[in-house]
Every structure is written in C-alpha cells, then in structure tokens.
Amino acid sequence: MRVVRLPEGAGVALDPTGKRSGRGAYVCPSADCVALALKQKRLEKSLKVPVPPEVAEALRGGVAAAAAADAASLEAPGEGNPPPGE
Numbered sequence: 001m002r003v004v005r006l007p008e009g010a011g012v013a014l015d016p017t018g019k020r021s022g023r024g025a026y027v028c029p030s031a032d033c034v035a036l037a038l039k040q041k042r043l044e045k046s047l048k049v050p051v052p053p054e055v056a057e058a059l060r061g062g063v064a065a066a067a068a069a070d071a072a073s074l075e076a077p078g079e080g081n082p083p084p085g086e
Helices: 031-039 042-047 053-075
Strands: 002-005 012-014 023-026
Touching: 002 042, 012 053, 023 042, 031 042, 031 053
Parallel strands: none
Antiparallel strands: 002 012, 002 023
16 A cells, blocks of 8 residues: 655645655555554655554555455455355
C-alpha cells in the first residue's frame, strides 16, 4: 500500500493506484506491518511530515478491507477458483 505526501504542503493521503504525484512510502498490506510502521513513525520519517490520524485510520481500514477480500476469494469458489479437491 502506498501513502503519499501531496505536493505543496497539501497533506498526506492514501494512494491505492500508486500514480499520485508526490513523495511516496510503501507499507506491506498486513495489519502487523501497518501497526509497526505507524507505531515507530516510519511513514513520518519517510514522508518527512506527520501522518494525520484520519490517514492512519484509512490505512488500517484499507488493510482490513484487503484482508477481507482475500479471505472471501479463498472461501468462495468461482470463476478461476475451482472447488477444493478438483
């Protein structure tokens, strides 16, 4: 997951596409990695600005949503996902 410092002091935002301009920092999409990066202020060091609480919460929520989507894709067989045992 990418977090970006927006140009001209416009703040910090999540960048799900990875294409926004500005200084970016990447965090692996797991809850443990995100928690550690926020606790140790690694994103703030990389971006050289404080990460607002709402961006931190959005990052945690994005990881939770990604984990839920991954779990759902593993549980439900569908196109491209044959049932277990086949």
